[in-house]
Structures are given as C-alpha cells and as structure tokens.
Amino acid sequence: MKHHIHSDDIAIGFQIAPMIDVVFVIMLFFMVMTGSVKVERELRTRLPNPGNPEQAVPFPAEEITIGILEDGTVTMNEEVFDTPKDKALPSLTKNLRRASESSARQQQKVLVTIQAEEQASYERVIDVLNSLHKAGIQNVTFTVGNNPL
Incomplete structure (x- = not known):
C-alpha cells in the first residue's frame, strides 16, 4: 500500500x-x-600676537603647603621641620628663606597655603606666620581641615 501525499x-x-x-x-533606527550625531563646527580662534620675542615670560608661582598638626608638628610639603616645642622654627625659616630667594632669582612668586588641623593651637599658627615674615613671604592663604577659609 502506497500512500500518496497530496499537496495543493x-x-x-x-x-x-x-x-x-x-x-x-529601519525608519525608527535612523530617527x-x-x-546622537554630533555636528562639527568650526572654531574661530585667533592666536595671540607674539609681540616682542625677547620679552620675558612670567613663570607660574611656586606653591608651598605648610601643615600644622594638633600636636604642634609643622610640615612643609609633607616634610616635618623642627620639633613641636621649638617656637622659633629655625629649620622651617631657613628653608622658607631659601625658597623665597630661589623664586626671586627666577622672578616667581611664592604662594604659601597653611593647612592647620582644627585642634591646632593658634600660637603655633603665629609661630609659622613669624617664620614666613622672616623669610619675606607675603602671599599666604589658610585652610582648616579640608575647607578653605
């Protein structure tokens, strides 16, 4: 018996x-x-006139960070100077004076940021300010903890 499959x-x-x-x-994809296509635009910039090439270019300022810890320890750029009991801070003053003279020779400003911990004594801050005065540095800013004053 053979069965034939009949297909229409x-x-x-x-x-x-x-x-x-x-x-x-496809239309939705393109829409x-x-x-998200970024349009490129021409930026019209003018370069500054070089003027006199022999004219001295001012250098950026040298930045120094002085830290005052709660126990009276004083650091300059994270390096400890003098002892917490030393009121005159001779080592710090010597290094500040050297940095000030070096910056003056290079025609730079010295910017000092004093970062005092919240519980640091005011007397120690005054000691650091006296060292800065002896070194002839006048550009000083203060921060307490992580908040600038």
Whole structure:
C-alpha cells in the first residue's frame, strides 16, 4: 500500500505586511540615531600676537603647603621641620628663606597655603606666620581641615 501525499499548489505571493514592519524598524533606527550625531563646527580662534620675542615670560608661582598638626608638628610639603616645642622654627625659616630667594632669582612668586588641623593651637599658627615674615613671604592663604577659609 502506497500512500500518496497530496499537496495543493498554493500560490505564494509577495507579503507586504512584513515588508512594512521592516521599513518602520529601519525608519525608527535612523530617527533615533540622528539625535546622537554630533555636528562639527568650526572654531574661530585667533592666536595671540607674539609681540616682542625677547620679552620675558612670567613663570607660574611656586606653591608651598605648610601643615600644622594638633600636636604642634609643622610640615612643609609633607616634610616635618623642627620639633613641636621649638617656637622659633629655625629649620622651617631657613628653608622658607631659601625658597623665597630661589623664586626671586627666577622672578616667581611664592604662594604659601597653611593647612592647620582644627585642634591646632593658634600660637603655633603665629609661630609659622613669624617664620614666613622672616623669610619675606607675603602671599599666604589658610585652610582648616579640608575647607578653605
């Protein structure tokens, strides 16, 4: 016994619905992508006139950070100077004077930031200010903890 499978010839035509779906997906893709395209614009910049090339260019200022800890320890750029009981701070004053003279020779300013801990004594801050005065440094700012004053 042989069984024959009978199939009807079905005419398969062009399906328009899936094609419309694909076109809508492509159109949606391009609509979304146009928002993320960066527009390049020309920046019109003018370079400064070199003027006199022999003219001296000012150098940036030298920055020094002086820390005052609660126990009276004084640091300059994270290096400990003198003892907490030494009121005159001779080593700190000597190094500040050397930095001031070096900056003067290079025609730079010296900027000093004093970072005192909240419980540091006022007397120790005055000792540091006296050392700065002896070294001839005038540009001083203060911070307490992490908050600038």
